[in-house]
Amino acid sequence: MLKKLVLFDIDGTLLSVNSVNRRILMDALREVYGTEGSAGTHDFAGKMDSIIIYEVLHNAGLSDGVIAEKFDKAKQTYIEMFRMQSKSTDVVLMDGVRKLLDELSAHSELIVGLLTGNFEGSGRHKLLLPDINHYFPFGAFADDGASRNELPQVAVEKAYQLTGKRFSEQNIIIIGDTEHDIACARVLNAKSIAVATGSYSTEELKKHNPHILYKNLCETDIVISEILHSSIN
Numbered sequence: 001m002l003k004k005l006v007l008f009d010i011d012g013t014l015l016s017v018n019s020v021n022r023r024i025l026m027d028a029l030r031e032v033y034g035t036e037g038s039a040g041t042h043d044f045a046g047k048m049d050s051i052i053i054y055e056v057l058h059n060a061g062l063s064d065g066v067i068a069e070k071f072d073k074a075k076q077t078y079i080e081m082f083r084m085q086s087k088s089t090d091v092v093l094m095d096g097v098r099k100l101l102d103e104l105s106a107h108s109e110l111i112v113g114l115l116t117g118n119f120e121g122s123g124r125h126k127l128l129l130p131d132i133n134h135y136f137p138f139g140a141f142a143d144d145g146a147s148r149n150e151l152p153q154v155a156v157e158k159a160y161q162l163t164g165k166r167f168s169e170q171n172i173i174i175i176g177d178t179e180h181d182i183a184c185a186r187v188l189n190a191k192s193i194a195v196a197t198g199s200y201s202t203e204e205l206k207k208h209n210p211h212i213l214y215k216n217l218c219e220t221d222i223v224i225s226e227i228l229h230s231s232i233n
Helices: 020-033 049-058 064-085 097-105 120-128 148-163 179-188 202-206 220-229
Strands: 004-008 015-017 091-093 110-115 172-176 191-195 212-214
Touching: 004 148, 004 220, 015 120, 020 049, 020 064, 049 064, 064 120, 097 110, 097 220, 110 148, 148 179, 172 179, 179 191, 179 202, 191 220, 202 212
Parallel strands: 004 110, 004 172, 172 191, 191 212
Antiparallel strands: 015 091
16 A cells, blocks of 8 residues: 655656756757846756746846747756767766665655656656656646745656555655755755765755755665655654
């Protein structure tokens, strides 16, 4: 019987994509809007792809209306370019991730999914390149809401559609590398496991009060025990 819902962020948590991701987004925005705005230097960490596009183009002086008019084309252009141009060598799995996913998949009482700011088309491709996409039968993506904090409930609903089980707050775990992942857990009063494998240090993550904080996900047995046996008081 399913007991726990485990939701993973992608970038900085499961894997790292080299500069090709930023370069492709810049190319796509230039093709559609004639400018990449501030995409060359903008902080992407933990943000939804849709929000990133608006923020970097606002910095080039474009209005919401102008951005919205061509947004769908820009999104699809980026996804198609990413699928065509990115290679497996562009993606590095974070330490301990493959072993952790293998172990989690062996636990029938767990269902594992995604809660990410990626568009589904590009996010899924990031997972396909290192061959970990099959671990995640569902997910909540940037396509599913206007803000990141809308995505936790979307993920819970998708889990219900897939399994027929309504997961209560004490049985949901959200794993991520930024303050935004911690905030997503707080939306559901779920457990947050923060991991300092992205751009946030352990000291920075600690300021946002995650329930659990790890340097990385290498201690497989400890992470799984935390997922299986502990709950929020």
